[in-house]
Amino acid sequence: MGLLWGNGRSEVPPTPAERIVLKKFHSARYLHALKTAAAGRWTAEALDMGIGTGDCPVFAGMYDYSVLACGATLTGANLILSGAADVAFNPSGGFHHAGPERASGFCYINDVALACIILAEQGKRVLYLDVDVHFGDGVAYAFYDRPDVMTISFHENPRVLFPGTGFEDEIGTGRGKGYCVNVPLPVGTYDQAYMKAFKAIALPLIGAYNPDLFIFELGADALAGDPLAHLYLTNNVYVEIIDHLLSFNKPILATGGGGYNIDNTVRAWVLAWSIFAGADIDRDINPTFGGTMFESTDWQGGLRDRALVVSEPQRETVMPAVEAVIETIKANIFCLHGL
Ligand SMILES: [Zn+2]
Numbered sequence: 001m002g003l004l005w006g007n008g009r010s011e012v013p014p015t016p017a018e019r020i021v022l023k024k025f026h027s028a029r030y031l032h033a034l035k036t037a038a039a040g041r042w043t044a045e046a047l048d049m050g051i052g053t054g055d056c057p058v059f060a061g062m063y064d065y066s067v068l069a070c071g072a073t074l075t076g077a078n079l080i081l082s083g084a085a086d087v088a089f090n091p092s093g094g095f096h097h098a099g100p101e102r103a104s105g106f107c108y109i110n111d112v113a114l115a116c117i118i119l120a121e122q123g124k125r126v127l128y129l130d131v132d133v134h135f136g137d138g139v140a141y142a143f144y145d146r147p148d149v150m151t152i153s154f155h156e157n158p159r160v161l162f163p164g165t166g167f168e169d170e171i172g173t174g175r176g177k178g179y180c181v182n183v184p185l186p187v188g189t190y191d192q193a194y195m196k197a198f199k200a201i202a203l204p205l206i207g208a209y210n211p212d213l214f215i216f217e218l219g220a221d222a223l224a225g226d227p228l229a230h231l232y233l234t235n236n237v238y239v240e241i242i243d244h245l246l247s248f249n250k251p252i253l254a255t256g257g258g259g260y261n262i263d264n265t266v267r268a269w270v271l272a273w274s275i276f277a278g279a280d281i282d283r284d285i286n287p288t289f290g291g292t293m294f295e296s297t298d299w300q301g302g303l304r305d306r307a308l309v310v311s312e313p314q315r316e317t318v319m320p321a322v323e324a325v326i327e328t329i330k331a332n333i334f335c336l337h338g339l
Pocket of ligand 1: 132133259
């Protein structure tokens, strides 16, 4: 689509993350187990750390792939740190479930936690925003007691979805209290309900926190039709969120994440990149053609989803639940930020 070059855009080859960098988050024992399992020596100790489970199978090239995917995110972080880029996007990143000594939820190396660490080390106030349908537990818990990285995760109610944590009362501890923000959303959450929560929670907190930059985990598994989850969003939500982020005029390091309806995921990420890159084809064309001609969930062309029909019962169950979550978060966290 010609979106990777021209107008200040470029495709930058990633360098694999160095072991010394990986050790800023992962233990040496875990990295060793991951590497040796990838080389065919899989131990009970590795299994104990989640390596070789159903979600995190051992496969050929596993270690090199994970390290290169992580390296791509860190390449983006370095482009932003050096001032060479305002926005960097690694669709092969966003492995937010990996723990210091744990492979989890299809994630082996936590590139986004590492990017937060590296940018915070350089004195940056980091705002980590996670819109993957699953709670970004590996990142949230990595900074649970730290105020220099604020994590905000919008996800489906963990009572019904992996990883089973990420409730609104998990708000951080010690100096980090109030810097971990979880927005669990009910099954069937649709665009307007989602954006109501985003505007009521994320926008005021971002304003109060005043970050130097954003790390944005853009999992596409919150879209309607994802086979692993139960939210009901269209990709127009991502456009709206990106527009809000861009309006803060801060650098953005974006990554992919989950997304198991492949067509919808690809389209959402291309759309996201087109907005970041200032090459929003649909937006340019739409006024001429009067609106929705190029918008279709069934993909008749264009990148945007068509608006989905929301039933009355769905509205009546989802909106009050979302409003209750908003009120709880306001009560628990806003006062800690003078809001
Ligand atoms: Zn996910």
